[in-house]
Amino acid sequence: MDTHTDVRRRRLGDWIVGQELGRGGMGTVYAAVHEESGRHRALKVISCDAEPSPEEAARFDREIRIGMSLRHPHVVRMESSGREGRLWYLVMERCEAGSLADRVRERGPLPASRAVPLFLGVLDGLSYAHTAGGAVHRDIKPQNLLLTAGEDGTEVAKIADFGLAKAYETAGLSGLTRTGGFAGTAGFVPRAQLIDFKYAKPYVDVWATAASLYFTLTGRTPRDFPPGRDPWLTVARASPVPVAERGATVPRALAAVVDQALDDDPARGFATADRLRDALRDA
Numbered sequence: 001m002d003t004h005t006d007v008r009r010r011r012l013g014d015w016i017v018g019q020e021l022g023r024g025g026m027g028t029v030y031a032a033v034h035e036e037s038g039r040h041r042a043l044k045v046i047s048c049d050a051e052p053s054p055e056e057a058a059r060f061d062r063e064i065r066i067g068m069s070l071r072h073p074h075v076v077r078m079e080s081s082g083r084e085g086r087l088w089y090l091v092m093e094r095c096e097a098g099s100l101a102d103r104v105r106e107r108g109p110l111p112a113s114r115a116v117p118l119f120l121g122v123l124d125g126l127s128y129a130h131t132a133g134g135a136v137h138r139d140i141k142p143q144n145l146l147l148t149a150g151e152d153g154t155e156v157a158k159i160a161d162f163g164l165a166k167a168y169e170t171a172g173l174s175g176l177t178r179t180g181g182f183a184g185t186a187g188f189v190p191r192a193q194l195i196d197f198k199y200a201k202p203y204v205d206v207w208a209t210a211a212s213l214y215f216t217l218t219g220r221t222p223r224d225f226p227p228g229r230d231p232w233l234t235v236a237r238a239s240p241v242p243v244a245e246r247g248a249t250v251p252r253a254l255a256a257v258v259d260q261a262l263d264d265d266p267a268r269g270f271a272t273a274d275r276l277r278d279a280l281r282d283a
């Protein structure tokens, strides 16, 4: 069944569903307007091919509540969630300028002068979520870093989908199908997380943020993924390529920080978002 056409024909709760903003591994994101108040938001509609059991639904709701409790200028605000039969939706702040992945794909890599300020903000949001919120994201990647106008009008990046990776896993939804496969994710997974998928220390998010910065500066993932080879084998065996070898002009001190953050040994990388943020600021 095509969730896309199904959603376009209907409202979801109090929301009038508009244009598609993008598709990810678990579903599709639409622009939406609240019927009564007229407020604009993004609706993430998750594809489920069977109606979840009450237990599954309760587990999922419990996990996403953690994401909903987060309030920070660099974390995409998750407002509420709803369900109509087998259609689940999450109501989020809408980020007008789309994802960092789309930006790099459309306009090419960003210079360090533009990328670093964006990532200082992301690391602020990450530090807040790790410390105040006690939440590890586990799926940071350029597709989950969304661009929008900040409080002073300059463009900022915000982290989307906090709590969702855990919610998918904990709920164990039997009817949940990954529509887009894992393509594009392996490039942002640290080896420590591959070896133990329950390894959920802040380092995992810090590594993935550094990999997203690497992608933003170079248009490439830190590891090369040879076609035809299992990408997870590549994560297990191949080391990240030093950023200076990618041909982009990255200042030497910044390159050293990015390479250190991408060390496969958690003991040599950056254990916390604050430490990487301070090192980037000093580079």
Ligand SMILES: Nc1ncnc2c1ncn2[C@@H]1O[C@H](COP(=O)(O)OP(=O)(O)OP(=O)(O)O)[C@@H](O)[C@H]1O
Binding pocket: 021, 022, 023, 024, 025, 026, 027, 028, 029, 042, 044, 076, 092, 093, 094, 095, 096, 098, 099, 101, 102, 139, 143, 144, 146, 160, 161
């Ligand atoms: N809050 C939002 N505001 C504006 N656009 C959004 C928003 N959330 C997502 N999008 C757009 O929709 C695309 C798909 O989002 P989605 O979160 O489903 O993708 P994903 O992170 O790749 O998927 P997944 O994490 O499920 O594998 C994003 O890359 C972005 O372009």
